[in-house]
Amino acid sequence: MHILMATSEAVPFAKTGGLADVCGALPVELRRLGHQVSLIMPAYRHIHASGQRIHPTDVRFSIPIGNKTVTGGLLQSTLPDSDVPVYFVSQDEYFDRAELYREDGVDYIDNSERFVFFCRAVIEAIELLDLEVDVLHANDWPTGLIPAYLKTEYAGVPPYEQIASLLTIHNLAYQGQFWHWDMLLTGLDWKYFNWHQMEFYGNLNLMKTGIVFADAITTVSPQYAEEIQSAPLGCGLEGVLQSRRDVLSGVINGVDYRVWDPSVDSHIAAQFSPETVGEGKPACKTALQQTLGLPTVADVPLIGFIGRLADQKGLDLIVGMIHHWPASQPAQFALLGTGDPHYHETLTRLAAEQPERIAVRLEFSNALAHQMEAGLDMFLMPSRYEPCGLNQLYSLRYGTVPIVHATGGLLDTVTNSTEETLADGTATGFQIFDYSVNALDEATQRACALYHQPSRWRALMETGMKQDWSWARSAAQYASLYERIAARRRQQTIGSRR
Numbered sequence: 001m002h003i004l005m006a007t008s009e010a011v012p013f014a015k016t017g018g019l020a021d022v023c024g025a026l027p028v029e030l031r032r033l034g035h036q037v038s039l040i041m042p043a044y045r046h047i048h049a050s051g052q053r054i055h056p057t058d059v060r061f062s063i064p065i066g067n068k069t070v071t072g073g074l075l076q077s078t079l080p081d082s083d084v085p086v087y088f089v090s091q092d093e094y095f096d097r098a099e100l101y102r103e104d105g106v107d108y109i110d111n112s113e114r115f116v117f118f119c120r121a122v123i124e125a126i127e128l129l130d131l132e133v134d135v136l137h138a139n140d141w142p143t144g145l146i147p148a149y150l151k152t153e154y155a156g157v158p159p160y161e162q163i164a165s166l167l168t169i170h171n172l173a174y175q176g177q178f179w180h181w182d183m184l185l186t187g188l189d190w191k192y193f194n195w196h197q198m199e200f201y202g203n204l205n206l207m208k209t210g211i212v213f214a215d216a217i218t219t220v221s222p223q224y225a226e227e228i229q230s231a232p233l234g235c236g237l238e239g240v241l242q243s244r245r246d247v248l249s250g251v252i253n254g255v256d257y258r259v260w261d262p263s264v265d266s267h268i269a270a271q272f273s274p275e276t277v278g279e280g281k282p283a284c285k286t287a288l289q290q291t292l293g294l295p296t297v298a299d300v301p302l303i304g305f306i307g308r309l310a311d312q313k314g315l316d317l318i319v320g321m322i323h324h325w326p327a328s329q330p331a332q333f334a335l336l337g338t339g340d341p342h343y344h345e346t347l348t349r350l351a352a353e354q355p356e357r358i359a360v361r362l363e364f365s366n367a368l369a370h371q372m373e374a375g376l377d378m379f380l381m382p383s384r385y386e387p388c389g390l391n392q393l394y395s396l397r398y399g400t401v402p403i404v405h406a407t408g409g410l411l412d413t414v415t416n417s418t419e420e421t422l423a424d425g426t427a428t429g430f431q432i433f434d435y436s437v438n439a440l441d442e443a444t445q446r447a448c449a450l451y452h453q454p455s456r457w458r459a460l461m462e463t464g465m466k467q468d469w470s471w472a473r474s475a476a477q478y479a480s481l482y483e484r485i486a487a488r489r490r491q492q493t494i495g496s497r498r
């Protein structure tokens with residue numbers, strides 16, 4: 001099978017979020033499973049700083065955008081440590097910019113035009129490169145038009161009629177909505193601009209377009225796939241998602257254990273495995289306390305958070321809980337992140353008031369993120385919603401017990417500690433079922449009580465560390481889905497010829 005992944009970002013070429021991690025890692029795993037895979041993305045300025053060699057090709061094309069014709073070309077590279085080809089759609093006016101989608105908090109004004117061009121270029125590239133594609137895997141709104149072109153303009157046209165399309169939704173909160181006149185840029189007939197297809201409250205909605213026209217849809221966890229079929233997490237698209245629920249499913253993102261594993265991690269003070277966590281974790285904890293300027297006490301739980309300081313991540317609960325944490329219960333808190341200015345202010349104030357108990361780092365530091373995963377005892381992730389989440393998966397691997405809100409990927413990947421799950425050895429963390437400071441406080445107190453029972457705590461850490469959330473597992477699930485939709489597409493093509 002040949003899978004072409006179309007994406008607006010992929011590690012190591014360009015990244016703003018988890019989408020880039022998925023698109024950098026999944027193709028390599030699919031290749032290992034024996035599939036042919038290619039990746040196609042825009043040739044942003046950033047790709048030249050990836051460390052991978054980028055080659056020119058002689059492929060050029062002209063694309064109709066509204067009433068003008070825009071020319072572009074393709075560059076080529078490979079994903080690191082693999083032979084997976086990566087094609088870059090070059091069009092310097094659109095893509096040779098300082099950022100990917102927005103600068104200084106403002107979206108680029110021509111985002112619809114840029115990604116209409118990209119989607120059409122992907123379709124062109126298939127023919128110009130002579131790719132025999134079975135499945136086109138689109139990701140999020142920037143690629144939402146690709147399934148639409150396949151089902152409309154290119155329906156019944158070889159080599160496109162054989163291609164099945166999959167759309168993966170990484171975060172439904174970002175939908176690519178533009179004013180209705182941008183319909184002209186797409187070149188698609190106005191008849192598709194209706195509330196069943198491309199229109200959403202008078203606007204053009206590219207995520208909705210992808211959802212409507214793709215042969216199948218996935219999200220990055222089974223639970224999120226359920227949640228987006230109703231309000232509020234459906235973000236207004238719950239109806240259209242419900243109407244496609246027979247082809248909607250969830251596949252959890254994988255972790256790159258070459259990078260996020262305490263037994264090989266070069267950023268941390270002491271490497272450790274499930275067998276040596278008893279010595280490794282305390283060494284990493286002491287080093288982290290020193291780095292953060294916290295008292296180096298061993299038997300006080302060190303509780304932390306890493307991530308975007310955004311409402312989505314449940315920062316209001318974290319701040320509320322720390323604020324009311326009883327002085328009688330010794331605990332230390334460490335927070336690493338950047339984001340909303342009001343959280344910067346609040347956290348800075350909290351740390352200044354209680355420097356012996358609270359450490360805050362308002363920066364993006366990959367090394368410190370690794371050191372925190374290794375040195376913390378507990379990880380707070382009470383996200384309001386979480387399509388998949390990576391930090392809880394990293395935490396599990398590092399013996400850092402996650403305390404999460406039971407939503408999306410957090411519900412799917414963390415097993416709540418109860419008397420039963422602790423007894424049968426399946427518990428890996430703590431879940432809150434009610435989005436409130438009280439619930440988070442209660443769960444964290446429960447975790448602290450268990451922390452002071454060393455053998456039970458050790459068992460909890462070890463169970464988490466032994467979980468397998470590798471890409472190999474997720475890639476196998478994607479592969480079987482590709483097989484299914486490709487087979488269905490072939491049948492439909494044969495059927496339509498009769």
Ligand code: ADP
Nearest residue numbers: 018307308337338363364365366369389390391
């Ligand atoms: P999201 O993609 O919604 O931001 P995830 O948990 O899926 O959340 O992934 C966040 C990723 O970004 C993790 O790899 C996390 O370690 C990293 N990260 C976020 N903020 C920071 C920061 N301030 N410093 C270092 N790494 C960070």
